[in-house]
Amino acid sequence: DQQVKQNSPSLSVQEGRISILNCDYTNSMFDYFLWYKKYPAEGPTFLISISSIKDKNEDGRFTVFLNKSAKHLSLHIVPSQPGDSAVYFCAASDETGANNLFFGTGTRLTVIP
Amino acid sequence: NAGVTQTPKFQVLKTGQSMTLQCAQDMNHNSMYWYRQDPGMGLRLIYYSASEGTTDKGEVPNGYNVSRLNKREFSLRLESAAPSQTSVYFCASSATHYTNYGYTFGSGTRLTVV
Numbered sequence: 001d002q003q004v005k006q007n008s009p010s011l012s013v014q015e016g017r018i019s020i021l022n023c024d025y026t027n028s029m030f031d032y033f034l035w036y037k038k039y040p041a042e043g044p045t046f047l048i049s050i051s052s053i054k055d056k057n058e059d060g061r062f063t064v065f066l067n068k069s070a071k072h073l074s075l076h077i078v079p080s081q082p083g084d085s086a087v088y089f090c091a092a093s094d095e096t097g098a099n100n101l102f103f104g105t106g107t108r109l110t111v112i113p
Numbered sequence: 114n115a116g117v118t119q120t121p122k123f124q125v126l127k128t129g130q131s132m133t134l135q136c137a138q139d140m141n142h143n144s145m146y147w148y149r150q151d152p153g154m155g156l157r158l159i160y161y162s163a164s165e166g167t168t169d170k171g172e173v174p175n176g177y178n179v180s181r182l183n184k185r186e187f188s189l190r191l192e193s194a195a196p197s198q199t200s201v202y203f204c205a206s207s208a209t210h211y212t213n214y215g216y217t218f219g220s221g222t223r224l225t226v227v
Contacts, residue, residue, distance in 0.1 A: 004155070034215065043117070043203050043218030044156070089155065099210055100171060103148075103155040 003027045004092050006104035014112050019077040021107050023090030026071065030092040034101070035064060035075050038087045048075070080111045115139050119204050119219035126194040126226045134189040134222050136204030142217070144210040145187035147179060149200040156203065162187055163210040194226045
């Protein structure tokens with residue numbers, strides 16, 4: 001059973017606008033969350049993370065928001081650029097347990113110039 | 114600045130054949146991982162090695178074996194390949210087995226079992 005879910009397989013956004021990618025999780029023991037970005041024929045690359053003790057983390061154009069009560073997190077990209085076009089994976093771990101990463105199914109973002 | 118190197122990049126196997134996927138990292142990382150990526154399933158952990166000398170099962174270990182040969186190298190073996198093992202395999206490493214350091218992934222091995 002998928003513990004981390006990304007319900008939108010794809011998203012298209014105009015260049016310069018905001019991209020919002022969503023992720024939901026079911027395991028209440030998850031306490032660390034990450035976003036990875038993947039280009040075709042490459043491995044995923046780490047983008048940004050957030051600990052469960054925070055509700056927001058920002059790094060340049062990328063901001064991750066965490067709503068623990070709703071078991072929901074989102075990645076905001078502002079402004080979106082054509083180079084942001086990629087597949088984005090949400091991931092979560094329980095750092096008090098086995099500490100393995102569980103990944104969502106990914107959302108393909110297309111930024112239209 | 115190689116990071117994580119996987120070989121081969123592509124492989125076609127017949128059902129029942131065996132093969133070993135190789136992975137090496139040059140970042141002096143302690144922990145290494147093997148994932149598989151299937152359409153609609155995200156990345157799923159097959160096996161991991163939290164530190165040199167240890168290996169543990171992940172979510173989907175059946176049909177696979179691993180060897181942590183040394184600190185740099187972590188191989189994945191398919192003893193008798195099955196069509197269900199057709200997938201893209203990613204090796205990853207991290208400084209420690211704490212995910213707040215993030216993982217560094219290789220570029221993947223695309224395996225087809227016919």
